[in-house]
Amino acid sequence: MRSAQFKKKIQWRWKLKVGRIFGIDIYLDFSWFLALIFFGFVFQRIFVQALPGISLALSWALGILAVLVLFASVLFHELSHSLVAKRYKLPIPRITLLLFGGIAHSEKEPESPGAEFKITIAGPLSSFFLAGLFFSLFRLVSNYPLHFIGLEHFLCLKQFLEVMLWVNLMLGIFNLLPGFPMDGGRLLRAILWKTTRSFSKATKWAAGVGQFFGALVFVFGVLNIFVFKSFGGFWLVFIGLLIILGARASYKQVSKTNPN
Numbered sequence: 001m002r003s004a005q006f007k008k009k010i011q012w013r014w015k016l017k018v019g020r021i022f023g024i025d026i027y028l029d030f031s032w033f034l035a036l037i038f039f040g041f042v043f044q045r046i047f048v049q050a051l052p053g054i055s056l057a058l059s060w061a062l063g064i065l066a067v068l069v070l071f072a073s074v075l076f077h078e079l080s081h082s083l084v085a086k087r088y089k090l091p092i093p094r095i096t097l098l099l100f101g102g103i104a105h106s107e108k109e110p111e112s113p114g115a116e117f118k119i120t121i122a123g124p125l126s127s128f129f130l131a132g133l134f135f136s137l138f139r140l141v142s143n144y145p146l147h148f149i150g151l152e153h154f155l156c157l158k159q160f161l162e163v164m165l166w167v168n169l170m171l172g173i174f175n176l177l178p179g180f181p182m183d184g185g186r187l188l189r190a191i192l193w194k195t196t197r198s199f200s201k202a203t204k205w206a207a208g209v210g211q212f213f214g215a216l217v218f219v220f221g222v223l224n225i226f227v228f229k230s231f232g233g234f235w236l237v238f239i240g241l242l243i244i245l246g247a248r249a250s251y252k253q254v255s256k257t258n259p260n
């Protein structure tokens with residue numbers, strides 16, 4: 001009890017409620033602030049390289065704007081899951097935005113493989129929808145140069161739309177990786193659930209595939225660091241570990257609440 005209370009206190013301390021949409025509380029995890037700095041820096045570098053001669057202030061303004069649009073995109077992705085979940089009478093009390101994306105919290109698991117499939121596919125589809133939207137805006141702006149905003153601002157706008165198109169495309173693809181509890185792993189579980197007709201068996205297998213996949217990413221990351229001397233490998237090691245731990249934790253939670 002004491003440790004549960006302590007845990008709750010810690011959780012509250014590290015989460016900041018920023019709003020409420022469709023009856024869902026939106027929280028920022030403390031890791032979000034790390035992401036703000038990290039991605040802000042990454043985006044700023046992208047704009048500096050893509051737009052030679054851009055002023056430092058403008059590159060940072062674009063970098064920060066890109067981070068805010070990234071998080072709006074992640075929120076849109078999570079809200080899409082949540083709204084479909086609500087249609088299946090699964091209450092989503094809150095969404096938390098973290099370093100690597102978001103979590104739409106649900107206290108229950110979906111009641112059928114069909115429901116799980118539709119709730120899950122809504123997320124990646126919403127990211128691909130946003131990618132399509134940014135692509136259309138990019139094409140529109142490319143075809144009709146906006147002379148009145150000046151050449152520099154026009155190039156910035158075009159570059160910004162292109163970056164956001166890629167960000168949403170990557171979000172959709174990254175989430176489709178087959179590591180449970182990511183969207184790809186959940187889709188795999190829905191298919192296994194439908195074919196085996198056993199929720200716990202499907203979870204076990206999907207979690208197994210998730211761990212195997214996480215291990216592959218991890219090993220590939222280690223190879224990158226030691227064989228190819230690439231620092232990008234550290235990211236893969238980190239992501240691989242997250243996938244392995246996520247798959248283990250989700251499986252444990254499911255097997256506790258659904259013994260059959």
Ligand SMILES: [Zn+2]
Nearest residue numbers: 123124175183
């Ligand atoms: Zn998702």
